[in-house]
Amino acid sequence: MVLEVTTKSVDGKEISKDERNYNPQATSCLNEKMVYGAQNKASYVRDTSLQPYESKNETFEIKLPEGVRTADVTVELNYEIHVPENKVPIHKVTRRVTLDR
Amino acid sequence: MRTMRFIVMFLVAVPLTVLAQAPGPKKAKTIDELAAMFDSARCKQCHAEIYGQWEKSHHARPLMGVADGLMLTPVVKSSAFQVKSPKDATLRTFPCFKCHLPQAAAYAEDSLAVELTQALFTASDKDAPDKDKAAARAKVAKLQITCIVCHNEMAITHKLVLGSPEKDVIYGSKDMATHGAPSEKVFTKGKKSAILNQAVFCGQCHGTGPNFEFDYPVQCATLYGSYQHNYLSKGGFQSCQECHMKKVGGIADHLFPPNWNDKASTSKMLSESISLDVQTLGYQSLRKAGALTPMIVVNTKISNTAGHRIPDG
Numbered sequence: 001m002v003l004e005v006t007t008k009s010v011d012g013k014e015i016s017k018d019e020r021n022y023n024p025q026a027t028s029c030l031n032e033k034m035v036y037g038a039q040n041k042a043s044y045v046r047d048t049s050l051q052p053y054e055s056k057n058e059t060f061e062i063k064l065p066e067g068v069r070t071a072d073v074t075v076e077l078n079y080e081i082h083v084p085e086n087k088v089p090i091h092k093v094t095r096r097v098t099l100d101r
Numbered sequence: 102m103r104t105m106r107f108i109v110m111f112l113v114a115v116p117l118t119v120l121a122q123a124p125g126p127k128k129a130k131t132i133d134e135l136a137a138m139f140d141s142a143r144c145k146q147c148h149a150e151i152y153g154q155w156e157k158s159h160h161a162r163p164l165m166g167v168a169d170g171l172m173l174t175p176v177v178k179s180s181a182f183q184v185k186s187p188k189d190a191t192l193r194t195f196p197c198f199k200c201h202l203p204q205a206a207a208y209a210e211d212s213l214a215v216e217l218t219q220a221l222f223t224a225s226d227k228d229a230p231d232k233d234k235a236a237a238r239a240k241v242a243k244l245q246i247t248c249i250v251c252h253n254e255m256a257i258t259h260k261l262v263l264g265s266p267e268k269d270v271i272y273g274s275k276d277m278a279t280h281g282a283p284s285e286k287v288f289t290k291g292k293k294s295a296i297l298n299q300a301v302f303c304g305q306c307h308g309t310g311p312n313f314e315f316d317y318p319v320q321c322a323t324l325y326g327s328y329q330h331n332y333l334s335k336g337g338f339q340s341c342q343e344c345h346m347k348k349v350g351g352i353a354d355h356l357f358p359p360n361w362n363d364k365a366s367t368s369k370m371l372s373e374s375i376s377l378d379v380q381t382l383g384y385q386s387l388r389k390a391g392a393l394t395p396m397i398v399v400n401t402k403i404s405n406t407a408g409h410r411i412p413d414g
Contacts, residue, residue, distance in 0.1 A: 001412055005399055022403075023412055026320055038197065038321035039180040043311055049412060050375065050405035052327070053335040057402050064395040073399055075379045079371055079412065081167050081361060088364050091377040097397050099383040 001050065002084070004076045005060045009068055010096075016062045022048050036082075070098040130212045132220075132243055139204050141248035146282060152248075154355040160246040163201040164217075167361040171241060173197060174225050177218050181317040190218035196315040200306035200322070202244050204254055217241065249288075255305055256294045263295065272297060300328060303341040307414065322414035332408040339408055374407040 001022040007015040025034050025048070026041035035041055050056060064071060073095050079088040129135035145152040155161055166172035176182050177194060184190045191211040192198065198205040205213065223229050223237035248271075256272035257263050266272065270290045271280055277291030296302045304325035311320045328341070346353040359367040380400040385393040405411055 003401060003403065005401070007397060024323070024410065029318070037175055037180065038319050039176045039182055039317075041311075041320035042318040043320060044323075047410070049410040050403060050407075051410050052332040052337060052405055052408055055402050055404040057400070060399040060401075062397040062399065064397060069395060070383075071397055073381055073397060075377070075399065075401060077375070077377050077403065079367070082170070086168075088361075088367050088371065090368060090371045090375055093377065093379045095379065095381050097381045097383040099385065099395055 001090075002078050002080055003056075003058065004074075004078070005062075006074045006076075007062045008072050008074075009065075010070055010072065015065060015068070015071055018060055020048075020056075020058055022050050022056065024049050064099075069100055070096065072096050126207055128210045129208055130210050132213060132216050132240055135205065135209050135213055136243040136245070138208060139245070139247045139249045139254075143281075143285065143287075144248045148248075150350070151352060151355045154349075155248065157360060158356045159360065160251075160355075160357060162242060163246050164197075164241050164244050165238075169238070171221060171224055171238065172201075173217070173241070174221050177221050178225065184218060187215050187218035187222055190214040193316070194218065196312065196317075196319045197321070199312065200308075202246070203306070204250055205244075207254075217244070251302075252294075252297075253288070255302075256297060258296055258301065258305065267292075274298065298340065298342055300325070300340045300342075303345075304328075307341070324409050324413045327409040327413055331410065337408050341408070344408060371411070374405060375411065376402075376404045376406075378402040378404075 003020045003022070004017070005019070006017045009015055024044045025046040026044050027033060028035055028040055029042040029045075034045075062071070062073075075091075075093045075095075076089070077091040079090060080086060081088065127138070129138055141152075162169075164171070164173055173195065176197060177184055177187075177190065182194050182196065184194055192205060192209060192214050194214055195202075195205070195217070217240075220237040220240045224234050224241065226234070229237075252271050252273060253266045253268075257266050267290075269288055270292050271288045272292050272294035274293060274297065275291065276293050279289060280291040281288055294302075306322070307324040308322035309326035309329070310323055311318045342353065345357050346355070348354070359370050361367055378401065380402075382398045384396060384398075386396045387393055
């Protein structure tokens with residue numbers, strides 16, 4: 001499960017990209033390396049997954065380049081199966097944000 | 102006196118001999134034999150809708166992985182359980198059988214593991230002809246968690262009190278004096294299962310933590326552990342079946358969604374359990390006097406109302 005926040009200028013140029021990963025993470029317990037595959041995992045060593053009846057709160061601070069006062073922010077939450085390219089989309093929110101009042 | 106001693110010896114020896122020769126369960130030597138022993142195609146005659154749902158489920162392809170990824174290939178080729186040659190494989194090569202093919206433990210011989218490993222080697226051999234690869238994949242696909250596995254073999258967890266599953270009984274939601282077409286000679290009775298509608302039934306396979314009974318620990322699904330420790334503790338009362346076997350037309354859905362091969366329906370299910378709130382602000386931040394910094398702040402809040410951690414399995 002990956003949360004991606006991408007910010008682009010109004011002409012489509014990428015300003016920033018950041019992500020958070022939510023998943024239980026395991027090693028073989030024979031070394032420090034994270035592994036995939038049940039046959040390789042011996043135990044979780046870290047768990048950032050979404051827990052039932054709990055929320056994950058994140059804050060992303062994006063500094064805008066000089067002269068840029070408006071940008072398009074896209075927030076995507078995807079479930080990734082095996083590899084990052086194999087995504088199941090869950091939510092996608094796009095919003096134009098401006099400093100102009 | 103000698104006759105008496107002979108009679109006593111005879112009475113003792115004969116039952117011991119019979120015990121020693123008492124046949125265990127018939128064991129499958131090949132994939133086809135095991136598939137035939139647990140073939141549930143006959144169930145389709147009366148339960149066509151349920152059978153159709155099951156055919157599309159991951160239970161119908163437990164060794165194929167998501168998108169037919171053949172999840173056992175890395176087990177035999179690049180894990181602690183790997184073998185140099187298919188002939189070296191035994192049932193112990195496949196700890197995954199515990200849940201992905203539970204009937205293999207009691208009803209298969211090591212020769213099945215050899216045949217399966219050969220199929221996995223062939224399917225992943227880049228030099229093998231396409232038709233051989235396809236045949237190998239088709240062979241692996243024959244091994245399924247069929248109706249009989251859940252509704253008989255795995256239907257009783259309290260064996261000390263309730264006994265082992267009876268061979269001619271299908272366990273379900275109610276008792277039935279007769280079951281099946283009159284011409285059928287198998288599963289002629291139905292009994293109400295004590296646990297089939299409870300989370301503990303699913304928990305037999307959808308896991309609590311590392312499996313330490315193998316010669317190398319195996320950590321697969323931990324869904325049931327998450328359900329027990331992180332959902333019930335927060336006041337949740339629903340069972341696995343209430344969400345993953347919702348009734349469709351009055352019948353419990355045997356597709357057991359999500360179906361990971363169907364991204365659209367999986368996306369819908371996940372979006373119903375997981376919410377995302379996004380708040381944005383554009384302003385000029387002031388770190389120190391005279392140094393205004395144009396900035397966008399994005400606050401996100403993701404909430405999970407499922408009865409377990411996501412992701413898990």
